[in-house]
Amino acid sequence: MKYLDEYRDPESARRLLAEIRRCATRRWTLMEVCGGQTHGLLRYGIEQELADRVELIHGPGCPVCVTPLEAIDFACQLAMREDVIIASFGDMLRVPGSRGSLLDAQTAGGRVQIVYSPLDAVRLAQKHPDRQIVFFAVGFETTVPATALAVKQAAHDGLDNFSLLVAHVRVQPAMEALVEAADNRVQAFLAAGHVCTVMGYESYTEFVERYRLPLVVTGFEPLDLLDGILACIRQLEVGEARVENCYGRSVRAAGNEAARALVDEVYEVCDRPWRGFGVVPRGGLGLRPLWQRFDARRRFTAIELPIVEPTECQSADVLAGRIKPTECAAFGRRCTPDSPLGAPMVSSEGACAAYFHYRAVPVGNS
Amino acid sequence: MAEDNPSAAWQLCCPVPIASDSLRISLAHGEGGRLSRALIRDHILPTFRNEVLMTLDDAAHLPPLDGPVAMTTDSFVVSPLFFPGGDIGSLAIHGTVNDLAVSGARPRYISLSLIIEEGLPIAVLDLVMESAANAAAEAGVLIVTGDTKVVPRGAADGLFINTTGIGELVEPAPPGPTSLQVGDELIVSGPIGRHGVAVLAAREELDFSPPPESDSAPLAKPIAELREKVGDHVRAIRDATRGGVAAVLHEWAEASGLTLAIEEHQLPVTPVVRGACELLGLDPIHMANEGTMVIAVAAGTAEAALSALRADPLTSEAAQIGTVVPRGVATVTIQRPLGPQQPLDEPAGAPLPRIC
Secondary structure, three states: OOOOHHHHOHHHHHHHHHHHHHHOOOOEEEEEEEHHHHHHHHHOOHHHHOOOOEEEEEEEEOHHHHOOHHHHHHHHHHHOOOOEEEEEOHHHHHOOEEOEOHHHHHHOOOOEEEOOOHHHHHHHHHHOOOOEEEEEEEEOOOOHHHHHHHHHHHHHOOOOOEEEEEEEEOHHHHHHHHHHOOOOOOOEEEEEHHHHHHHOOOOHHHHHHHHOOOEEEEOOOHHHHHHHHHHHHHHHHOOOOOEEEOOOOOOOOOOOHHHHHHHHHHEEEEEEEEOOOEEEEEEEEEEOHHHHHHEHHHHOOOOOOOOOOOOOOOHHHHHOOOOOHHHOOOEOOOEOOOOOOOHHHOOOOOHHHHHHHOOOOOHHHO | OOOOOOOOOOOOOOOOOOOOOOOEOOHHHHOOOHHHHHHHHHHHHHHHOOHHHHOOOOOOOOOOOOOOEEEEEEEEOOOOOEEOOEEHHHHHHHHHHHHHHHOOOEEEEEEEEEEEEOOOEHHHHHHHHHHHHHHHHHHOOEEEEEEEEEEOOOOOOOEEEEEEEEEEOOOOOOOOHHHOOOOOEEEEOOOOOHHHHHHHHHHOOOOOOOOOOOOOOOOHHHHHHHHHHHHHHEEEEEEOOOOHHHHHHHHHHHHHOOEEEEEHHHOOOOHHHHHHHHHHOOOHHHOOOOOOEEEEEOOOOHHHHHHHHHOOHHHOOOEEEEEEEOOOOOOEEEEOOOOOOEEOOOOOOOOOOOOO
C-alpha cells in the first residue's frame, strides 16, 4: 500500500537500527512529543531494540490525556441535559471523569454522538434544530483548523444550536515547561510531525537557540521514527543543536498557511490547565471575542461539583515523562484499558495504552 | 406524515428512492386483524412461496431429517438496514445458515420473526423480504414459519429480525476447540474485517471510494467441500462475527488451554479494508465478518484444506495464518513484520454497535 509499506520495510528498518547503534558512542535521552509516535515506537519494537543506546522519554502529546477533568465533567453534565447532544471524537468517550466517562453518561441516558469530523457535528446541528449540539473540541494544532472551519460553517449557516466545548492545547509551551523543569533529562526532541504539518517549524528556531537542544521534525511510521532518532543522535554526537526536518513529505517550514490563517482567525492563544501539569502559560487556544457566542462555557452554566482525581493514578508523572507506565503500581492491575484509572490507559495516543497493548511476549512466551 | 430523519436506519444506502408519501407500516399491521393478514398475504407469502409456509399454521410441520437435529438462533439489529454487499434480510439468512454450517450441519429450515418499527415504508419491507428470499434460495433453505410484530415509533430502529435455523447432522460435527493440539494449523477462509468496515462506513457516511463491501455470504458449500477433502482433520470451524478473528482465537485459546500464534503478514486483508482501518485507527483483526471463517486443522493438513477452500469462489483467498503452540504467558500472540512477538489483546468492546 502506497505511503505505508515503504515506510515499514523491515530491511530498511534493520539498516537504520544498525546505523544508529554505530553512530551512538554513548546512551542519549530523547523525547518524542506525540502519543502517536509513542505507539509507533512500541508497536514496532523500536524502543526495545535501541534500549542500550537511546532512552526514550514519552512526551505529553496526547490531547485526550491532557484534557482537564473539569472539561470532561462538564461534558458529562451537558450530555445529561434533555436539550443537548454532545458530539465527540470516539477517543474521548471512555476517559474517566470525576463521576464516570461520557460512555457512562450515555449508558445512563445521556445523549452522546461519536463523530469523525467536527463538520459532522455541524451537520448534526442542522439535522436537530430542536437540540443544542455541543462539540467537544479536543486536540493539538493538528485538529484545530478543522474545528475552526466548523465554527465558520455554523456561522455561515446561521446556526444558533451549535457550540464548542474548547479544550485545544498547544505543544510548544508544554515542551518549554518540561525543559525548564529542574529534573529535565531530555537532550533532544522528536517533534510532532502532524502538528508541524499545520504549524510548520519556524517557531522552533528560537526554542533550539534558547535551550541548545536538537529538534528533529519526525513522522510516525517505523522508518520515519528511526530517521528522526538517527538525525538527533548525529547532532548530539557532534554537539550540534538545530532544527531539522525528517518528515519532508508532509512538513514544510511555514506549515500549511491556509490552515494557520483559519486558526488565527477563529482562535487566540490563552493559558490552559493541562491534566497533570497544572496551568500551562499560553498552553491553549480559545475562541476570539468575535466567535465567543459559539463557546459552550458561555452558553451553558456548569454545576460546580468537586473534581475527583483517583489518587492511585500517576498519569501526571507519565505525561511529564518522569516515570514509565510500567513503573506505576496500578499498571496492568487496577488500571487496564477495560477499567482505566486515567486517560493515558484508554486513549489511542496514551503511553500507558501503548505499553499495555504492545508489551512484548517474553522470549519463548514462557 | 412527519419528515423522515435522513439517518433513519433504512434511509442510508436504500437501493430505491422512497417517496415521502409512500405507504407505511402502522401499529394496526401488528394487531392480528385484517391489516395483519393482508400484510402477510400480499407482502410476505408471495416472496417466500413454499408448501410448508403456505399452510399458515401456528407451527411448521416438517418431515423427518436425515440425521440428528442442529438448531441455532440469532437476532439481527444491524444499522443501517442496507449496506454495500447486503442488507438485514440477506444477512439474517447468511448468518443463520453459517452458524449451522460451521457446526457441521446441513442447513434446511429457517424461521423469520420480524419486529417492525411503526412508520417503516412497506416498500423497504418488500426489499428486505425479497433479499432474504433470494439468499434463502441461493443457500438451499426454506423459510417455513414466521411472525410479525409492530412496535411504536422509536422502539425499534426500522426493523429487527430474529431467526431460528434447523439443520441436519449427516456426519459427525467437527470436535471443536477443546480438541486442538500443538502443531495444529490455523486458517482463515478469506480477507478479514470486510463486514464491520462496510457497515461502519455506511452508517457514518464515510464516503470511501470505492465503498467497502460486506463479505456476507452463505458458506455451507465451501464447508462441505472442505469436510469432504480433509474431513477428519478439521478440528474446529467458526464464523468470525462480532469481535472478528481475534475473538475466535481467544475463545479457542481458552477452550483448548493452548496458545494460538499468528503472523500478521499472513492475514489476508483487502486494500479497501486496510486503508479504512489505517485511517480510522482500527485493526482488521477485530472487525466483524459475515462470510469468513476461522478453521483449525491437524498439523500437516493446511495445504489440502486450502486447496479445497480455494476451489470455491467464495473462499478463493483462504490462507494459513498461524499455528497452535504450547500455552505460554500470552494466550494469543501476533508476530508483526517489525518488532517482537506481542500478545494479541481481546477486542475491548469497540464503539461499533449494531454491526450485525
